[in-house]
Amino acid sequence: MTAARLRYKVVEVAPVAEETLEKALEERAAEGWGIESVHFVTREGSHRPAMAYLFFTRVREDGGPGQPPG
Template sequence: MLQYKVVELSNVTEEAIEEALNEWTAKGWRFDGMQFAMRESSRRPAMAFLLFIREEPAEIS
């Protein structure tokens, strides 16, 4: 069964993104993508959403 994980970052810096990527991949999650939420008044993203996936064994009932 495929599981998804979304990590929200409100501090969108290179260091914060790198830290989150290293943390969640070390826990067995595979990075799948990144989305940014932009402010109209700024060129820098207001938030970032990191997307991860991992395969979990199917439960036998």
Template structure:
């Protein structure tokens, strides 16, 4: 099993969609997304998108 982590500081629906489309088209399977929040803010400061694939 191989793992891929993609970090983004632009956390919008468009940017996350682009990441998901790019890596799934390359054969990676979406696993999870984790958001990093700023204290006192309701919007995420960054996101980590996790993918896996069998090798």
């Protein structure tokens, strides 16, 4: 699948906790998004993440730029 056929969504999660991550994942999955990756941001001197960025993808419904619908 080419990148032109994909849509991307980035979700910032803070505070980072099991419940907040699960909520963000479940909400986007219900909307048809698939998880691509998770990136954690830590503060200097701390191992606990201060925030997380969740990256999601899904196939464009319109077929993408220059592509016919369907």
